[in-house]
Amino acid sequence: MHRSTCDQEFSAFVRDRRTQFVHAARLLTAGDAHRAEDLVQIALARLYVAWPRVRGNPVAYVHRIIVNAHIDETRRPRWRREQSVSELPESVSATGSPGDGDDDVWAALAALPPRMRAAVMLRHWLDLSVEESAELLGCTPGTVKSQTAKAITRLRGLLDGPGPVPPQPRIPAAAFERTNR
Amino acid sequence: MNDVKDLLGRALDQTAVPDPDPTADLARGRALLRRRRRNTLCGAAAAVLVLGAVPMVVSTFSAGVAAPGAARGSSAAGTSMPAVAMVAYLGKQPQGYTVKRVPQGWVIEESSLSALVIAPEGGVPAPAPPTDPAARRVQQLKERARAHGPAQGSADSFDGKLVVLATSNDAKPARNGEKVSVDGQPGYLVSEDGDQRLTYRSAARWVDIQAPASLRWSAPDIVRFAAGITVSKRAEDTQG
Numbered sequence: 001m002h003r004s005t006c007d008q009e010f011s012a013f014v015r016d017r018r019t020q021f022v023h024a025a026r027l028l029t030a031g032d033a034h035r036a037e038d039l040v041q042i043a044l045a046r047l048y049v050a051w052p053r054v055r056g057n058p059v060a061y062v063h064r065i066i067v068n069a070h071i072d073e074t075r076r077p078r079w080r081r082e083q084s085v086s087e088l089p090e091s092v093s094a095t096g097s098p099g100d101g102d103d104d105v106w107a108a109l110a111a112l113p114p115r116m117r118a119a120v121m122l123r124h125w126l127d128l129s130v131e132e133s134a135e136l137l138g139c140t141p142g143t144v145k146s147q148t149a150k151a152i153t154r155l156r157g158l159l160d161g162p163g164p165v166p167p168q169p170r171i172p173a174a175a176f177e178r179t180n181r
Numbered sequence: 182m183n184d185v186k187d188l189l190g191r192a193l194d195q196t197a198v199p200d201p202d203p204t205a206d207l208a209r210g211r212a213l214l215r216r217r218r219r220n221t222l223c224g225a226a227a228a229v230l231v232l233g234a235v236p237m238v239v240s241t242f243s244a245g246v247a248a249p250g251a252a253r254g255s256s257a258a259g260t261s262m263p264a265v266a267m268v269a270y271l272g273k274q275p276q277g278y279t280v281k282r283v284p285q286g287w288v289i290e291e292s293s294l295s296a297l298v299i300a301p302e303g304g305v306p307a308p309a310p311p312t313d314p315a316a317r318r319v320q321q322l323k324e325r326a327r328a329h330g331p332a333q334g335s336a337d338s339f340d341g342k343l344v345v346l347a348t349s350n351d352a353k354p355a356r357n358g359e360k361v362s363v364d365g366q367p368g369y370l371v372s373e374d375g376d377q378r379l380t381y382r383s384a385a386r387w388v389d390i391q392a393p394a395s396l397r398w399s400a401p402d403i404v405r406f407a408a409g410i411t412v413s414k415r416a417e418d419t420q421g
Contacts, residue, residue: 048210
């Protein structure tokens with residue numbers, strides 16, 4: 001396949017779909033626009049290289065790269081950027097009505113572990129099936145179901161609950177000290 | 182919170198996304214394609230060089246003049262510098278982990294129940310800025326990503342250090358990269374920007390090891406180091 005044809009197809013695809021990818025990435029990164037843009041840039045650059053091979057289903061390919069890159073960089077020690085605190089910011093429940101306002105949604109999403117956030121995004125934003133989500137996440141359908149259910153319960157507790165219900169971080173405080181400056 | 186999709190959509194409605202312009206993505210894609218093609222050519226050239234160097238290495242070893250300690254052939258990164266050798270660890274064992282071997286000249290910088298950090302004695306040297314524009318762009322992206330994190334080279338940073346982290350029982354590691362075996366247990370080795378990350382099963386949990394490019398370790402080196410690590414039951418999970 002000629003490169004110029006690839007370029008035209010790729011450009012048209014980016015024009016049509018880029019905004020959707022940025023939205024998905026922003027949900028994954030809990031509203032961090034810079035990280036979301038980085039994820040999309042990485043995914044689209046790799047898509048360009050793989051275009052002749054994946055042009056039949058490029059959307060799934062991009063989603064896979066975005067999700068994997070997001071999870072990978074949160075797993076990698078030197079890229080770990082989770083801003084961890086022992087308690088959620090007061091703004092989640094102390095300002096305005098609980099669950100009211102977009103900052104609350106972002107803060108609640110940020111309180112979820114990366115894979116749990118990815119499960120919510122895949123299932124509830126992209127409307128992927130359990131099986132499709134499991135394939136993208138590299139886990140079993142049962143794990144997707146449980147992660148999604150736990151995530152929804154946590155989100156409900158954070159956004160609709162009567163008071164602050166900060167989930168305890170799974171990473172011990174000592175591990176956060178080095179990234180939490 | 183009746184509908185999660187509505188909730189997520191409400192948050193996204195307030196975020197401004199510029200109109201998609203494929204020009205920059207196209208340029209990044211072309212640059213990546215060029216780098217891949219160049220690396221492929223460089224890899225082929227390096228293979229030719231290595232094959233040519235084998236007889237020389239064999240003759241050196243047969244003459245018994247191998248340098249003690251460090252030099253052990255070509256490194257994983259394909260550079261002319263030898264890999265940093267491993268020596269037996271004789272100091273006090275850290276909490277959470279038992280260590281058999283460490284890189285020569287490296288010390289345990291931090292040992293807690295959540296992380297084992299091994300660094301060069303005297304600190305991690307500052308990396309030279311890349312000359313290639315594409316590499317500079319990658320570094321800029323990473324620096325921007327690290328803007329809210331610890332400074333590179335500081336005691337709070339993992340950059341350039343050998344790090345061991347135990348993950349939780351239910352963590353599902355990405356099963357990509359080169360498959361390896363650590364004491365008969367499955368492991369996956371991923372290399373990126375010269376750094377390597379080994380994820381392997383140890384007892385009832387998964388363990389992550391980050392080996393920086395400065396060690397110039399090959400896959401067997403990292404596996405050997407991992408085989409000398411024992412994660413105690415007291416070690417705490419670092420991710421879920």
